[in-house]
Amino acid sequence: MRIEDVYIWDINAKWLGITPFQLMENAGAGVARVIEERFGKGLKIAVFCGTGNNGGDGFVAARHLSFENDVTVFLVGDEAKIRSEEAKLNWGILKNLEFVKVKVLKDSSQIKDLDLSSFNVIVDALLGAGTKGEPREPIKSAIEKINEYSGKAKIVSIDLPSGYPSEVRVECDLAITFQWDKEEFRDFERVIVKIGYPRELYHLVGPAHVKFAFKRKGEHKGQNGKLLIIGGSENYYGAPYLAAKAASYLVDLVFLLTPERVAKKITDPNLIIREARGENLTARHVEEALKLAEKVDAIVLGPGIGINEATKAFVSEFLERVNKPIVIDADGLKIVAEHKESLKGKAFVLTPHSGEFYTLFGVKPEGSLEERAKLVMEKAKEIEGTILLKGPIDIISDGNGWYYNKTGNKGMTTGGTGDVLAGTVGAFLALGNNPLRAAQAAAFLVGYAGDLLKEEREEAYTAIDVAEKIPRALKDVIEF
C-alpha cells in the first residue's frame, strides 16, 4: 500500500460511514490487546505520544491498558498542537482519568533527565505515517531517551518505529502495524492489527478518487488540462455538446471538432468550436483532427458521431494515427469493435453500456456483481486498456483490479448522461490522471451530480442538468 492508497481508504471508509474515531479506537485497542497478550498484565507501562494521529493511537492504547496496568502517558510536544478531532477527544478523556498519569514534555530539557527504569514496557507513539524528514526536537530527544532502555524494557512501536526512515529512530522489539504488513521492517517482529476496514474498500469507488484526481496545478490558462471532443453528425448534435459542457467545468480548454451543421447550433462561449466541413466526419477530416490532437492533453471520441461508412473510415484512421490518452464512447465504440487492434499501445478508456459491451466483446455482462466485474477485468486485460461499464452499478477495470461505483440513480437513464460521463472521463484524463483513475473519478462525480438532482426534483431532470451540477458536486466531494 502506498501512502496515497491509505488516504484513499480513509476517506472512502468515511463515505461508508466509518468514522476516523472508530479507526483510531480500533487501532489503539488492538495495540493494547497485543501488548497484554505478549507481556501479560499488571505491568508498568510508559506511552510516549506525539501530537499527530500516531500519538492519538497511543492515547487510546493507554486508556485500554489502564484497566489492568499502571500507565503513564508522556505527551511530547505542545498539547495545543494536537490537531485531529479524534486525537483531541482521546487526549481530553485521558486528562480526566485519575488512574492514568499524564505528563507533558514540551521541550527537550524536560526529557534529558527522565528516568524510565521502573517501566516494563515502553510504547512508542511519537511519529507514524505523517513523518516528514529527520525527527526534530523535542521528538528527537524522546527517541534517544527511549533507546537508552533498549534491552531493558520491551519497546513497542505503533505503526512504525518513530523516526523511520531516518537513522534516528526508535529501536523497537515489536512494531504493531495496521491492516497491512510492512515488509520493509526486518530487524524486529511485526504484528498486524485490523482496524475495521471492510473488504469493500478494495473495490469501492468513492469521493477520494475524485479528490485525488482533481489536480489543478498551473496558474496559467491551459496548464490545467486541454481536452478535444470529436463527435456529432447529421443525426446528432446534442451529444458532443453535452460531453464538452461537462468537461468545461473541470479543465481549462475544451475544443470541439464537429460537422458544421452541428457547430452552428452551439453558441456556448466556453467552448472552442472547430467546424468540420460537411454533414459528417469523414476521412478527409483526419489531418485536421490530428492537428488539433497535437494541442491537447486528451481526447473524447464518439459522442453522436454516427456510424455511416465514411465516418467509420475517419474513426479507424484517426485511431490508427493518434497518440494521446483517449476516451471512446457511443458510436465510437461500435466502430472500434471492428478495429480493436488500433488501440494497441494507447492509454484509453472505453465507456460501454451493457449492449455496447456485447458489441465489443460478444459476451453479455451477467450474474452477480463479482461475476460481471471479473468479466470486465478479463476483457480489460485482453485489450490492455480501461473499461468503464455503465449500469445501475458501474464497473471499472484496468485489467489488474476491478472497482464499482454506486452513485447515480434511475433518473440518469435520460438520454445524454453517457455523453456527460464521457466528457468527464476525458477531463480527468486531461488533468493528467491515468485511465483507471480518470474513469473512477468521473463515474463517481457524475453519479453524485445525479444524486444531488434527485434530491431536488426526484427523477425529473435532464443530461444538461447533470452537466451543470458538476461544479456543485465537485465542491461537496472535495470537501467530504
Ligand SMILES: NC(=O)C1=CN([C@@H]2O[C@H](COP(=O)(O)OP(=O)(O)OC[C@H]3O[C@@H](n4cnc5c(N)ncnc54)[C@H](O)[C@@H]3O)[C@@H](O)[C@H]2O)[C@H](O)CC1
Ligand atoms: N488509516 C490508518 O492507517 C490510520 C492510522 N492512524 C494512525 O495515524 C498515523 C498517521 O497520523 P498523522 O497525524 O498523519 O501523522 P503522525 O502522527 O505520524 O505525525 C504528524 C505530526 O508529527 C509532526 N511531524 C512530522 N514529521 C516530523 C518530524 N520529522 N519531526 C518532528 N515532528 C514531526 C507533524 O507536524 C504532525 O504534528 C498512523 O501512523 C497511524 O498510527 C489512525 O489512528 C487510524 C487510522
Ligand SMILES: [K+]
Ligand atoms: K510510532
